Amino acid sequence: LDKYQEEVHDLWKQIYNIDENPGYTFDPSRNICAQIMSDSQINRRFDRYLLHKLNNVYYSIEHLQLVGTETIPIDESNEKQINLSDHYALQLIIDFQTRIINHRSALVILPPTNHWPMIKSFCDGDGPSFVQWPPHFNLLWPFYYLNHSLDDQLDILLPLRILFSQISSFQIQVDDFDTFMENHVSFLKPNEKSTQLMKELFERTKRLLPACVKNPQNEYNPHLTIEQYENAEQLNQARSSLVLHKPFDFPVEYVYILQRCLKDDAQPFHILYQIPLGPVLPKLNSIDLKLKEFFQTMNLYESDESYNQKQDKFTKLSSCF
Incomplete structure (x- = not known):
């Protein structure tokens, strides 16, 4: 036993x-x-x-x-x-x-906010992509819909913290555009080395939470969606303007859980949790200034008491690994 x-x-x-x-x-x-x-x-x-x-x-x-x-x-x-x-x-x-696995919840990688204006400049502004979602790379979507319960902390958040504490932060470089012709989607893609690092992160996360993977046989293809067009003709017309003149890099120091209201798909996604990578688990407010300001506005910080309780649980459980 x-x-x-x-x-x-x-x-x-x-x-x-x-x-x-x-x-x-x-x-x-x-x-x-x-x-x-x-x-x-x-x-x-x-x-x-x-x-x-x-x-x-x-x-x-x-x-x-x-x-x-x-x-x-x-x-x-x-x-x-x-x-x-x-x-x-x-x-x-x-x-x-x-426990609901729902398309209104996602485990993602977010580029820093200073890259968002450039990324959004490739969107025509009419689609819902950046109105409802921040620029992101999906790791697991759909994901567990969390409701701040103790079970969420013990069964989802704490195992993710322990897993990610064993994975060092890494650098991503995005260097090109590509398309999914079957569903008329344009996206930014990382270079080969970054893709491999993201796939390794995905595989370890998938082993921890296999129920969130709809089809385990499908290959994980990390991408940052720019736009979904109504048909192939619109996609082909847009291709000429989808040129990334200069690659951009950013560090992956956190993985984020995005969520929106269960009853209203018109509501935008917000950051529910950010989980650090690496052996040191800093407080959740150790983020860049713009995200810190956003978290303060949305009242998304966890309390010191909550943080200390999680640290205590992590210390006790770490002896098992």
């Missing part, structure tokens, strides 16, 4: 400190029936709730305790008592919820 503890959860350990409250359901030290039945007189957790984790389902334990611990009188003259059984029972109330 220890070997598969990441996939199979022992629910008693989720609620209680096993050293302080071990949850023995067979307990000869307190249970007369167990004393009679046991040769070794060793306390054991013969009964337990084990739950195999699913990628798109999360749970919250509302109640878990031992029951059947009471005794009944067997000799009223000397007040002797006996247990109902040699085993105690476990009573569990658990709430399951489906």
Whole structure:
């Protein structure tokens, strides 16, 4: 069970400190029936709730305790008592919820804001690309729709932080335009070395969150969408103006989770979380000045208390790796 503890959860350990409250359901030290039945007189957790984790389902334990611990009188003259059984029972109330993978959420790489005006200059201004989305490279889309719950922090954000702490930041160079003819899309593409680095990041992220990959057989093709045209004729007409005269570079120091309202596709995406790459986990407000100003305006900073709690969880879990 220890070997598969990441996939199979022992629910008693989720609620209680096993050293302080071990949850023995067979307990000869307190249970007369167990004393009679046991040769070794060793306390054991013969009964337990084990739950195999699913990628798109999360749970919250509302109640878990031992029951059947009471005794009944067997000799009223000397007040002797006996247990109902040699085993105690476990009573569990658990709430399951489906974690939504939705096209209104994405895990992305963002170029710095000083490159945005140049990137947006290639868009004709009529399409929704840069009205609803900031310039971005998708890593996983659609992605889990997060609602700031503890389960999101433990099952999505913390595993991503641990994974990305093992991946060093890297440099991307964007040097050319290209098109997807089948859906009339123009895009900026990174050079060969940058593409390989992004593919490596994608593969490691995909292994962590496989449910977010719609078709694992499809090759990941990192690109920054500029425009989607109505037909091939419009795309061909626009090609002559899609010339990148000079490559541009930027560092990938963070991966971002973008999200927008579930009920309104007209709402633009906003930055929900930014997750640093590299072994040092700086606070989420360690960003460039323009993004910092944007975060302040949108009230997107995490609190010191939240940050310290995550750091504490990371410290405890890092011993497992």
